[in-house]
Amino acid sequence: xxxxxxxxxxxxxxxxxxxxxxxxxxxxxxxxxxxxxxxxxxxxxxxxxxxxxxxxxxxxxxxxxxxxxxxxxxxxxxxxxxxxxxxxxxxxxxxxxxxxxxxxxxxxxxxxxxxxxxxxxxxxxxxxxxxxxxxxxxxxxxxxxxxxxxxxxxxxxxxxxxxxxxxxxxxxxxxxxxxxxxxxxxxxxxxxxxxxxxxxxxxxxxxxxxxxxxxxxxxxxxxxxxxxxxxxxxxxxxxxxxxxxxxxxxxxxxxxxxxxxxxxxxxxxxxxxxxxxxxxxxxxxxxxxxxxxxxxxxxxxxxxxxxxxxxxxxxxxxxxxxxxxxxxxxxxxxxxxxxxxxxxxxxxxxxxxxxxxxxxxxxxxxxxxxxxxxxxxxxxxxxxxxxxxxxxxxxxxxxxxxxxxxxxxxxxxxxxxxxxxxxxxxxxxxxxxxxxxxxxxxxxxxxxxxxxxxxxxxxxxxxxxxxxxxxxxxxxxxxxxxxxxxxxxxxxxxxxxxxxxxxxxxxxxxxxxxxxxxxxxxxxxxxxxxxxxxxxxxxxxxxxxxxxxxxxxxxxxxxxxxxxxxxxxxxxxxxxxxxxxxxxxxxxxxxxxxxxxxxxxxxxxxxxxxxxxxxxxxxxxxxxxxxxxxxxxxxxxxxxxxxxxxxxxxxxxxxxxxxxxxxxxxxxxxxxxxxxxxxxxxxxxxxxxxxxxxxxxxxxxxxxxxxxxxxxxxxxxxxxxxxxxxxxx
Numbered sequence: 001x002x003x004x005x006x007x008x009x010x011x012x013x014x015x016x017x018x019x020x021x022x023x024x025x026x027x028x029x030x031x032x033x034x035x036x037x038x039x040x041x042x043x044x045x046x047x048x049x050x051x052x053x054x055x056x057x058x059x060x061x062x063x064x065x066x067x068x069x070x071x072x073x074x075x076x077x078x079x080x081x082x083x084x085x086x087x088x089x090x091x092x093x094x095x096x097x098x099x100x101x102x103x104x105x106x107x108x109x110x111x112x113x114x115x116x117x118x119x120x121x122x123x124x125x126x127x128x129x130x131x132x133x134x135x136x137x138x139x140x141x142x143x144x145x146x147x148x149x150x151x152x153x154x155x156x157x158x159x160x161x162x163x164x165x166x167x168x169x170x171x172x173x174x175x176x177x178x179x180x181x182x183x184x185x186x187x188x189x190x191x192x193x194x195x196x197x198x199x200x201x202x203x204x205x206x207x208x209x210x211x212x213x214x215x216x217x218x219x220x221x222x223x224x225x226x227x228x229x230x231x232x233x234x235x236x237x238x239x240x241x242x243x244x245x246x247x248x249x250x251x252x253x254x255x256x257x258x259x260x261x262x263x264x265x266x267x268x269x270x271x272x273x274x275x276x277x278x279x280x281x282x283x284x285x286x287x288x289x290x291x292x293x294x295x296x297x298x299x300x301x302x303x304x305x306x307x308x309x310x311x312x313x314x315x316x317x318x319x320x321x322x323x324x325x326x327x328x329x330x331x332x333x334x335x336x337x338x339x340x341x342x343x344x345x346x347x348x349x350x351x352x353x354x355x356x357x358x359x360x361x362x363x364x365x366x367x368x369x370x371x372x373x374x375x376x377x378x379x380x381x382x383x384x385x386x387x388x389x390x391x392x393x394x395x396x397x398x399x400x401x402x403x404x405x406x407x408x409x410x411x412x413x414x415x416x417x418x419x420x421x422x423x424x425x426x427x428x429x430x431x432x433x434x435x436x437x438x439x440x441x442x443x444x445x446x447x448x449x450x451x452x453x454x455x456x457x458x459x460x461x462x463x464x465x466x467x468x469x470x471x472x473x474x475x476x477x478x479x480x481x482x483x484x485x486x487x488x489x490x491x492x493x494x495x496x497x498x499x500x501x502x503x504x505x506x507x508x509x510x511x512x513x514x515x516x517x518x519x520x521x522x523x524x525x526x527x528x529x530x531x532x533x534x535x536x537x538x539x540x541x542x543x544x545x546x547x548x549x550x551x552x553x554x555x556x557x558x559x560x561x562x563x564x565x566x567x568x569x570x571x572x573x574x575x576x577x578x579x580x581x582x583x584x585x586x587x588x589x590x591x592x593x594x595x596x597x598x599x600x601x602x603x604x605x606x607x608x609x610x611x612x613x614x615x616x617x618x619x620x621x622x623x624x625x626x627x628x629x630x631x632x633x634x635x636x637x638x639x640x641x642x643x644x645x646x647x648x649x650x651x652x653x654x655x656x657x658x659x660x661x662x663x664x665x666x667x668x669x670x671x672x673x674x675x676x677x678x679x680x681x682x683x684x685x686x687x688x689x690x691x692x693x694x695x696x697x698x699x700x701x702x703x704x705x706x707x708x709x710x711x712x713x714x715x716x717x718x719x720x721x722x723x724x725x726x727x728x729x
Contacts, residue, residue, distance in 0.1 A: 007033050014414035015631075016647035022404050022411070025086020028076040031408065035641070036069060041407050043641035048439050049421045049554045050496050051406075055399040058392050066639070072407060079125075079396040082108050094398045097129045101393070111393060114386030132398070137393040147377040150386030152177045154185035157373060163250070166366035169357075170194045170723045173350050182385070188374045194350065196624070200346025205355050217315055224311040225335055225342070229271050231282075231304045232332070237323045238282040238291055244285035255285045290322035365515045410646060416655060419496065422635060427460065427475040427503055429491025430484050431660040434458075434475040436648075437493070438638055443472060447509055449637035450474065454629040455648065457509040458485060460499035462493045471501065475511055478653030512625050629653065 009032035010021040020038055024027060034044065046056040046065050059075045060067050074254055080086035084102045098115060103110040115130045122134055146157045158164040167186060174194055176184030186194075190421075198599040208214040215221040233280055241255045257280050278300035293309050313320070316334060317327055350358055361367075405411040406421040413420040419435070427434040440446045443459045456477045463470050473493060477485065486509065493503040648656070662668075698704050704713030 009034065012411075015410065015652075016649070017644050017645070018410040019411070019414075022401065022408060023090065025080055025083070025089055028089055028401065028404060029080040029403075031076050032073045034408070039408050039645065040410050040642065040644050041635075041640055042643050043639075044422075044635075047638040048638070050419070050423065051401055051403055051421045052395065055395040055403075058395060059403070059450045060142075062150065067407075070405065075396060075400060076404070079393065079400055079532055081105070082111065082393055089384065089397060089401045090501070092398055092401050094394070095129045095131045096397050099128065100397075107389070110382070110386050112390050114383065115390045117383075118387065118390065130390065130394065132190060132391065132394050135387065135394060145380075145433070148180045148182040148381045149380035150187075151374055151378045151381070152179040152184035152185040152187045153370060153373045153377060156177045156183060157185070157377070158370075160369070162704050163366055163369045163373075166364075167370065169350075169353055169361070171591070173197070173352065186370070188371065191367065191370050191374070195362070197347045197349045198362055199347070201222055201253055201350050201358055202343070202355070202362055204341075204346040208338075208341055209648060211337070212652045214341045216334045216338065217312075220311065220315070221335075221338055225338055227311045228332070228335060229299065231308050233299060234282050235291065235323075235328060238285070241281060241285045242289050242325070242430050245285050249287065252287075256281060270619075284469070291328070292323045323654065348384040356499060356703065357374055364620065379695060398464070410631075413646075414652070421642070422638070423496075424473050425471065425493055425495040427458075427491055427493045429458075429460075429475075429489065429505075430480070432477065432480055433658040434477055434656070435658070436476040436656045437473045437479070440472045440474050440638070443474075443507055446505060446637040447707070450634045451511075453507045453512050453631065453633040454625050455509075455634065455653075456482060456485075456511045456513045457634075458509040459509075460493065460503040460504050462503045464499065469501075473503070474504075474650070476653075477657055478629075478648065479659055480658035482510065482513055511629070512621075514654075576629060 007026065009027070010023070011018045012021055013019070018038070019040060020027070029495065044067050045052060046060045046067050048055065056067060057063075059071050061071055061074065076089075079089060081091070082102055082105070083100055087102050090550060096115075098112060100686070101112045101115065103112045115135075118134055119125060119127045119130060122137065124134070124694050153167065155164055170186050170190060171184060174186075174197075175189055177190060179185040217224045232535040245252045245255055277298060280298055280300075282298050282301055282305075283289075284297050293305065293313070297305055312331060313323065313327075316331055317323075347358075353361075402412075403421065406413070410420065412418055413423075422438055423435065424437045426440045427437050440459060447457065447459065456479060458475045460473050460475060462473060477626055485505070485544055486507050487508060489505045491503045491505075493501040495501070629648045631648055632644070635642050635646075695704070699713045702714055
C-alpha cells in the first residue's frame with residue numbers, strides 16, 4: 001500500500017493526555033509520519049510481556065533484547081506492504097487468507113508461492129488460508145532436510161567418509177556452528193578459516209625443514225626441547241651455585257642445604273614428600289664440579305634428568321657420566337634457533353591434528369567437496385527465507401496491531417477491553433483483586449524507580465508449589481486502605497494463563513491509596529497514639545501498684561522504717577492528687593469557656609467543622625499525590641521508555657482494584673452467633689443527644705413558646721434582636 005503524502009490522524013484522550021487512534025491499516029502504514037513525541041512509549045523489553053516472544057524476536061531486528069520505535073515502524077511498513085488490504089492487520093487473526101497476500105510485488109509473489117507449497121506438502125492443496133501451525137510444521141520439516149538453506153553443513157549432510165572425517169576435524173579444531181536443524185556443522189567461513197590455519201601450520205613447518213639448524217635433532221627436536229625446558233632452570237641454578245662456591249668457599253655451607261633442613265625432612269614420609277626435596281639443589285654443590293648424571297642427583301629430579309639424558313644429551317654429546325658446564329652451554333645454544341622458530345608458530349589451531357594429517361588434508365579434495373555442499377545448501381536459501389517470511393507475515397497479521405495499541409498508544413490499558421501486554425495477571429489479597437501487576441526481576445532496583453509513581457506498591461514473591469516455579473511481581477493497590485497490608489501477608493496470584501501461585505508480600509512502597517483512607521488517617525493515628533499511651537500508663541501503673549503492695553506488706557511491721565516511709569509517700573500522693581485535680585478543673589473550665597455564647601443547636605455544626613479541620617490536610621495531601629500517580633516510572637523500572645505521563649487517577653485506579661461485594665440478588669441468612677453483643681447505651685445516648693439538640697434548636701427559634709401558648713420556652717422578646725424589641729408599657 002502506498003502511503004499518502006500527509007496522513008490525517010485521529011486522537012482520543014485517556015490518562016490525562018492525547019493518544020493517537022490506530023483503527024486502520026493506513027494508520028499503521030504511516031506511523032513513520034507520527035511525531036515521536038506523540039508516541040506513548042519509545043521502547044520496551046522484548047521479553048517478559050504477554051505477547052508471543054517469537055513475534056517480538058522478529059521485530060527486534062538488531063537482537064539486542066529491546067524493541068524501539070524504528071523497529072515498530074519497519075515492521076508495520078513491511079506487513080502493510082505485503083497485504084492487499086492493510087486493514088486486515090486490525091482484525092488480528094491467527095489465520096492468513098492466501099487472497100490477502102499482495103502478489104503484485106516480487107516479495108509478495110514469492111511469499112504466496114511458498115505458502116501454497118507449504119500447504120501442498122501438508123496435504124492441504126485446496127486450502128484458501130494458512131495458519132501459524134502450518135508454517136511451523138513446514139519450517140521444521142524443511143530444517144530437517146539435507147539442504148535447508150542456512151549455509152551450514154552437518155555430518156548427516158555429508159555422503160562420503162573422507163569428507164565426513166574432514167568435517168569432524170574442523171569441528172574438533174574450531175568448534176561447531178549450529179545448523180537450522182539444531183545439529184552441529186560448519187559453514188563456509190569456518191571451512192576457509194580451517195584451511196588457512198592448516199596452510200600456515202604447514203608453511204611454518206616447512207621453514208624448519210628447509211633450515212636444518214632449526215631442528216638439531218630432526219623430528220625429535222620438539223620432544224627433546226620439552227625435556228630440556230623441564231630442567232633448564234634447575235640445571236642453570238646448579239652451575240650458578242658451583243660458580244659462587246668457587247668464588248668464595250665460605251658460601252659453600254649456605255649453598256648446600258643446612259643440616260637442620262634434613263632433620264625436618266627426616267621426620268616426614270619420604271615416599272610421599274618428593275616435592276619437599278625438589279627445592280633442594282640438583283646435586284651436591286662443589287666449586288667447579290660437573291653435574292652428575294647417574295649418581296648423586298636429587299631424587300625428585302631423577303626422572304626429568306633421565307629424560308634429558310636420553311632425548312638431548314646422548315644424541316648431542318654421547319653417553320657420559322657427568323655434564324660439564326661448557327657442554328651444557330653448547331647444548332642450550334643448539335636449541336636457540338628452535339626457540340625463535342617456536343615463538344613464531346602459525347596455525348596453532350590445527351596443531352592437534354599433527355603435520356602429516358594437516359598436509360594430507362591440504363593435498364586432498366576435501367575443501368572443494370565441503371564448498372560444493374555448502375553451495376548446494378545455500379541454493380535453498382530463497383525457499384528457506386520464503387518459508388520464514390510466511391511465518392513472519394502470519395505472526396504480524398495476528399500480533400502487530402495488538403503490540404501497537406500497547407506501545408504507540410495504551411488503548412488496551414485505558415479502555416479496559418482486555419489486559420495490556422505488560423499486565424502479568426491478578427493478585428487476590430485482603431479481600432481485593434489487583435489487576436495492575438507487573439513482573440519484576442530485581443525488587444530493590446525496581447522499587448527505587450517505581451516508588452516515584454506515587455502508587456501503593458506491594459512486591460510479592462510467588463511460588464507454584466506443584467512445580468517449584470518462582471516469580472516476583474509488583475501489585476498496585478488503588479482502592480481501600482492499608483490497615484491490613486503488611487510484609488508477610490499471603491495471597492493468591494493468577495497469571496494470564498490461569499495458573500495459580502502462592503503469593504507473599506516481601507516489600508511495600510507506601511503511598512496514599514484513596515481519599516477515604518486519607519479522611520480517616522488522622523483519627524487512626526490518634527487512636528493508635530491513645531492506645532500506646534494507655535498501654536504505657538497501664539504498664540507503669542501495674543509496676544507502681546506492685547511496688548506499693550510490696551511496701552505495704554513491709555509496713556505491716558509496727559514501727560518499722562517501711563511504715564514511716566509509707567506515711568511520707570501517702571502525704572506526697574495526696575498533695576499530688578490535689579494538684580492534678582486542680583489542673584484538670586482549670587483545663588475543663590478553659591475549654592468550656594471557649595464555647596461560651598454558642599447555642600446548643602450549633603454544636604453539631606461545630607463538630608462537623610472540627611472533623612473537616614482535622615481531616616482536610618490529610619485529604620488535600622492525598623488528593624495532590626493521587627493526581628500525580630502515574631504508570632510511567634513503574635514501566636520504566638521494567639525497561640520501558642514511557643514517553644508520556646500515563647496517569648492513574650482516582651476513578652481509573654478504582655477500576656484496577658476490586659473490592660469484595662456480594663453478588664446481585666444475594667441474601668445473608670441468620671446472624672453471627674459469635675458476634676459481640678452490641679450495647680444499647682450508645683443508641684440511647686445518641687437518641688438523647690438528638691432530642692436535646694432538637695429541643696435546643698426549637699427553643700432558640702421560639703417554636704416551643706408558640707406551640708405551648710407561652711407557657712414554656714423563650715418568648716418573642718428573647719428571640720428577636722434587642723434593637724427590634726418595643727419598650728415596656
